[in-house]
Amino acid sequence: MNAGIQSMQPRVYASGREARLAIRRREHESPTAGIAPGFVQGNLAILPASMAHDFLRFCQLNPKPCPVLATSAPGDPRLRSLGADLDIRSDISRYRVWRHGELVAEVSDLHQVWRDDLVSFVLGCSFSFEEALVEAGLPMRHIDCGSNVPMYRTSIATQRAGPFHGPMVVSMRPLRPADAIRAVQITSRFPSVHGAPVHLGLPGMIGIQDLAQPDYGDVVEVRAEELPVFWACGVTPQAVIAAAKPEFCITHAPGYMLVTDLRNSSLAIF
Secondary structure: OOOOOOOOOOOOOOOHHHHHHHHHOOOOOOOOOOOOOOEEEEEEEEEEHHHHHHHHHHHHHOOOOOOEEEEOOOOOOOOOOOOOOOOOOOOOOOEEEEEOOEEEEEEOOOOOOOOOOEEEEEEEOOHHHHHHHHHOOOOOHHHHOOOOOOEEEEEEEOOOEOOEOOEEEEEEEEEOHHHHHHHHHHHOOOHHHOOOOOEEOOHHHHOOOOOOOOOEOOOOOOOOOOEEEEEEOOOHHHHHHHHHOOOOEEEEOOOOOEEEEEEHHHHOOO
């Protein structure tokens, strides 16, 4: 566990809209895991319209890390299917701005960099299936510690579409073996938010050399009786952007998600 991280629960909001308004007012600036129980959260990628078709194709070819929940019309910051008053320019507390594959800024608002040709993609997030895991009594250590989930680049290659290619990113949650089996069963019901894990145990087999060195997020303890369990992660586009080097792109900062009005239960397959 990171030094200085203390066990704490995140502030909880009654709805996705209430969480978004708190973020819009800069009253909530922390990672969003667990802040709006019951409501779907999403990863964000915003690209020029000239690259949108290739990126959509990339997502279709790689549905585990990049399940598409919604897309916008060019220049439109509203995604009404996800929230009636949602504004993609202000409703995430931390955005990343990229130029030619390089991270150039982290900002709390997009109004100064918004363009009329930008297309927004909201992708499913593993924070959505965590509610079902918690309800089943499975511990989510990063939530209990008030930290961000650890995320790692892997040696698992994504399928290429146009300029978009690169390694899959995974998120990790430590679980006892019996809980890991249960987690596979539960998350298999949520294919639109990454579904079942892509790997259990032995991180070196997917190119992760040191669990104490995540590429994104925070370190969490993996105890002797636990397995690291890895799910495909919607931060994958950030690794892909570094490889594809689009002239301009915006993403969320890992762990700082878009909270929607959709219900997690609506994504489950029974």
